[in-house]
Each structure stands twice: as structure tokens, then as C-alpha cells.
Amino acid sequence: MKRELAKEKARELLSKMTTEEKVAQMIQVTYTDGGREGALKWAKLGAGSFLHVLGDDARELQQEAMKTRLGIPVIFGIDAIHGHGLNNKATIFPSQLACACSWNPEVARKMGEVTAREVATDGLHWTFSPVLCIGRDTRWGRVNETFGEDPYLIGELGAAIIKGYQGEDLSDDEHILACAKHYLGYGEATGGRDAYDTEVTERKVREVFLPPFKKAVDAGCATIMTAYGFLDGTPLTANRRILHDVLRDELDFDGFVITDWDNTRSLVWLQHIASDMSEASIMAASAGNDMIMTTKEFYQGMLDALRDGKVDISVVDEAVLHILTIKYEMELFEKPEKKGEPGCFGKQEHLDASLDAARKSVTLLRNNGMLPLGGNVKKVAVIGENADNVRAQYGDWTYFTHPVPDPENTRPAIRPYVTLWEGVKEICDQSGIEAVYAKGCKVRPIEGQNEDADLEEAVRAASDADVIIYAVGDVIPQFGEFSDRADLNLSGRQFELFNKLKETGKPICTVLISSKPLCMGDTAEKADAVICGFNGGMFAGTALAEAIFGKLNPSGRLPISFPRHTGQIPVYYNQMPGWHGGKYNDLPIEPLFAFGEGMGYSAFAYEDLAVDANLKLTVTVKNTGDQDGVETVQIYQNDSVSSVLTPVKRLIAFTQVALASGESKVVEIQLSNDDFALINSKCEKVVEPGEFTVFAGHSSKDEDLISIKINL
Ligand code: BGC
DSSP states (O other): OOOHHHHHHOOOHHOOHHHHHHHHHHHHEEEEHHHHHHHHHHHTOOSSSSEOOOOOHHHHHHHHTTTTOOOOOEEEEOOOOSSSTSSSSSSOOHHHHHHHHOOHHHHHHHHHHHHHHHHHHHTEEEEOOBBOOOOOTTTSTTGGOOOOHHHHHHHHHHHHHHHHOOOOOOOOOOBBEEHHHEETTTTBBBGOOOEEOOOHHHHIIIIIIIIHHHHHHHTTEEEEEOSSSEEEEGGGGHHHHIIIIIOOOOOOOOEEEEEHHHHHHHHHTTTTSSSHHHHHHHHHHHOOOOOOOSTTTHHHHHHEEEHHTTHHHHHHHEEEEHHHHHHHHHHTTTTOOOOOOOOOOOHHHHHHHHHHHHHHHHHHEESOOOSSTTTTTEEEEEEEEOOOOOOOOOOOOSSSSSSSSOOTOOOOOOOSSSOHHHHHHHHHHOOOOTEEOOOOOOOOTHHHHHHHHHHHHHHHHHTTTSSEEEEEEEGGGGGGGGHHHSBBBOOTTTTHHHHHHHHTTTEEEEESSSSSOOBTTHHHHOEEEEEEEEOTTTHHHHHHHHHHHSOOOOOOOOSSSSSGGGGGOOOSOOOOSSTTTTTOOOOSSSSSOOTTOBBBBEEEEEEEEETTTTOEEEEEEOSSSSSOOOEEEEEEEESSOOOOOOOOOEEEEEEEEEEEETTTTEEEOOOOOGGGGOOOOSSSOOOOSSSSEEEEEEEEEEEEEEEEEEOO
């Protein structure tokens, strides 16, 4: 149903609702609090939505909701972040951060489409995804959930995955609602502390944090989730300027806004800006939150406030209208349960999409010629806990981590999946190569457990092999919500084990299976090859092994910079100029690996960069290597003189080009005036005429770029 008609119907229904029914419609209840009985009680009261309920439990609640006086169906939300991961039968994709290594919107779109189909098959309507936060402070536990550090790349991938989730029509049985989150600035939390203060100005918000949300709104995203933190002292939950004036009036958002988990109660007990639930409820609703996640006290708090005349019913009406409009647009009243495709979990097309995403995300960062492994290799040693740890490979928001965190590995992993060790072993078996595996040490050691013998065993296995594949990384309790790190060095004895392996004199390929960039030190700098896999999903092991043996020419590029040392954070590429000295005394000037970096078994040369009067950019790219490959052409700009500081470089476009060995192509990209705009000191978006430098090339590093000056 079209939005306008849906709105009309919503208005009509609203006119028939009692105050209690309206306020209940604004509540989203979690099944895990109060269990089945509690949830049924809320369904009878007319709660608008439930989260984290699956299958028959959801069906039962829906039937109860349909029996209420006006028969308003509920919508069910779930965190299906990289696949419908809380259902253990579902297809698990690379995390958002791993997916972003593909720099490929089609990969993100397909991930959304498959996820939507599997969520819909579970009878659910809505995923709390994508995360559009900016991953600049990598101490933050949720960096794995982001598309990286760059607003442009995040916006492109975010819009693509939203289209994948929602399809063309919200009433379609195989598509679900997307929810762009967390609006706004969450990733910028001071000190990397989850959900804490965000030290930014409105100008910076508009320059950095808002653009991905603008693209999400333009892509038709039906819902937006607010952030836990606060801007300039005002919690986002109570921030009408951000939630209403900017989101609705400027961005033209026409869906509904949901708070994050218990944000409304937090106004009282955590942030201390409201003295009781009635005050907090007024604040949250007046600021522009339409649906209130998990704060059931909102119901009574709001009813009290309305009774006492402290808030006008129009505030509630507006919120309920937004919610009902989307329910009508989804045609929920006619078909309260999404049907999806029966039994589609993990069907071949879905598994293929996950493998394809993993392949396109593998990022080779260093190679002194060790890779691809060739015919002279007779024996391979695979070392490291994460080489055979499907939990670390899957990452957050999967059935290992939610709703009950399971750090002690007690839940069984469900096939199909392929770990790095299994992927390597399979290729070795096919090629008559011997392969051995040793864990070496735990990523997160168990206190009091002596690992000397495990280290010795790993070194013994490695000494006997021709090459070593060493997996390093982090494990579930080290990342995610509530799990920020002050020290990003590889934990446990991972460095020590690397040095012992190095002493064997065998070539070492380090593979990073982690939630986010870690400080890899010697394991990167002294390795012969380095590959980044992050949390690559079900088939990361296959994709990584294929890259190692040259069955895949890796094409991933980093969506985020790697610090050498935790003290170097933030290390994102698009910083402002003006640092005296421009480097720390005690560290090299560059990050360990830069935004956009990544290599394969081809090499690419750039020449003849031009931008014509209509802002059409052309550049010739040549594959100078001896293998066919895919290059990601990255375009950056810098404003020579501007009224406010502008970044040293800013990504404004990218595209991918497949080139056979020796082949050249002229790549064309249409730029627009908007790509050269800045946010001035009055918070207006303007293009200031004058000179700009346009860069084209292989990564954000100066040495990888060619440039020209243009005048606008
Ligand atoms: C997270 C959200 C998530 C919600 C529901 C919150 O704690 O911040 O990202 O969608 O819980 O699970």
C-alpha cells in the first residue's frame, strides 16, 4: 500500500483509539523480560511491538493482538545484523565490517535480501539493521557492527543493504523493515566507551555523522533507532532538535523512530536528567521517539502525564500515526504474519551469497612473494585458536552471543560452516599436500592454565612444515556491546607464539580473524604475508584458503585504518590538517594499514586523470600484473582553501573494474557539485568556489594516488 493511503487509514484508526490503546501502541516489549505470561499480558493490552521472539511464540502473541478490540497487529523486531544470526539454522554472512572490505554495494544488497527472506520465514517483520555508526575509535566494542570509518562508504553500503531488506514494497512477503541506527554519533563515544558522551559540535555532526543517515532516508528506510549517548549534554533520546527538526524537517524522514534498549528509563537512573518515569516519558515522546523499546514503565508514566495535563495528547497521536502508517503500508492488517519462503534457511542460493560475500571481502595486506602458495609446498602448518574457532569467525549477534551470551563455548555450532583450518585442509587434501593443525595458545587465556606445552606443540608442528599459516585475533568476550577494550594489542601469548614460530625460519602468513583492527605489531610487520578476514561468516575459511592458495585473487580493501598502537587512536584517514610535527615521537607516521589499502596477485597503474567542465571524471587504469583481477578505483578530494577546516582527503566516489592481465580501461565517474560541498560555520551545506585537488588511485595513501587540480 502506498504511504499516503496508509497514512489516511492510520488516521481513521487513530480516531477510534482510546488513550490507553494509543500509549500501548508505542511500547515495544521484550519477550525475555517477564517470559511468555508477561508478553501475553502486553499483547492483550495492545503493545505495538515485540522484540526477540521467534516462531510459535511470535504466532501466539500475534493471535492475541488480533483479538484485541481494534485488532491491531504487532510487529516483531529482531537483530538480524549479518544474517538472521540469532536463529541457528540461518545463513551467517560476514559482519558489516568484513562485508565493507568488499567495497561492493551489491554484496551488501544481497546480504540484506537473503537475510530478509530468512527473517520473514520466521514470521518476523523487522530487523534492527544496518548500523550506520562511524568506526573511528577502535577501542569501542561495536566497531565490528559498522561499515568502517568513512561516511561516504558507510552511506553507500547502508543504502544498498536497506534496499536488500525492504525490496520495492514493504508489503512484500519476502522483505522486511530496515532500521538505520544508531542515530546519532554513537560510534564517536569518548574514549571508545560504549554509549558515552560524544564530543562533537552540530557542524561536525552534519559533516560526518548525518550523511549516511541521509542516504538511508533517501533509500526509503522505514525506521530509525536512536542512540544511547548524548550530544552537547542532551541525550539523543531527549533531543528534539536531532530527532525531529533535523530528521523529519530536513531529511524528510517519514517512517517511525524507535528508542534503543531502555533509553527512556535511562533518562532517570543513568543520565539523571529526569526525576521520574512520568517526566522521562514526556521527554522521550516530545523529542520525537515514536516507539519505546523495552521501557514498559513508559505506559503508566505517559498515562499519568496525560491525566495530569503535563503533555498534550497530540504528542502521542503523532507517534502512533507514524507507527500505524507503516503497519498499513506493510499490509499487516490483512496478513499479520510474514510468510517468507518455507524452509528457505540456508538454501543453496543463500549459502552461495554468503560464500560470495566472504570471497569478495578477503583483504590481502602484505605479501613478500610467499603467496599464493605454490607447487613446492609439501607440508602446511596451520596454527592459532581462531583458525578453527567458528565462534570467532561468526562474531557478534549470532546464536553464540545472544540473547544469552555464551562465552564458554557450550552451545553446539550448526553446520554448514568452514573454518580456516578446514578450508586449508580441504585444498591440501585435493592437492596432495600434508596439513597439520595446532592451537598454540588461547586468544584469551584461562587464568592459571599453563600453555607452555601447547606452544611447544605448535612450534614443533611448524618446524616440520614448509610454511606456516598463523591465525590471530580476538574472541567473543573481547568485543560487542559492553565490551570495549583499553588495549588493542593481541591478547594472551599470541605475540610470543609468533616470535617462536618466526625462529623456525619458515615463511609465515598471518591471518587476522577478529572483530576489528587490532594492534598486530610483529605479527604483521615481520610476517611474510598478512591477510585480514575479520568475522567472515560461514565460509570465511573457504575464502581465506582459496586466497592463500591462489584459487582466488583477493580484491578486498580496508574500510578502516589499523593503528600501530592503541595510543595512536584515532587514526582514521580523513583528519584535519595542522598537527604540529604531524606524528608521535615514538611511532612511525603512518597507520599500520591505511583506509582503502589491500592488494591481490595483480598490480594496477593509474594515468590520465581528468575532470571535465561537467564534473565527469576519467582515469585510465591498467592491470600491470600477470593475473586477471578486480581493482577498486577510489576518488578523493581536498579543498585547497576553505572557510572552515576541511579534511586532508575525503572519499567522494569509488567503483570497481575487472581487468584481464595487461588490460587497460578508461574508467568514468560522474561527480557532482555536492561532492565538493562543506558545512560552513553557520551549519549550512555550501560549495565554496575555488581550487580543489581530485585524487584517484588504489588506496587513501598518498603514494597510491595520482591527482589533478580543478576549479569550481
Ligand atoms: C543495541 C541495539 C539493538 C537493541 C535490541 C541494544 O542494546 O544497542 O543495537 O538493536 O539492543 O537488541
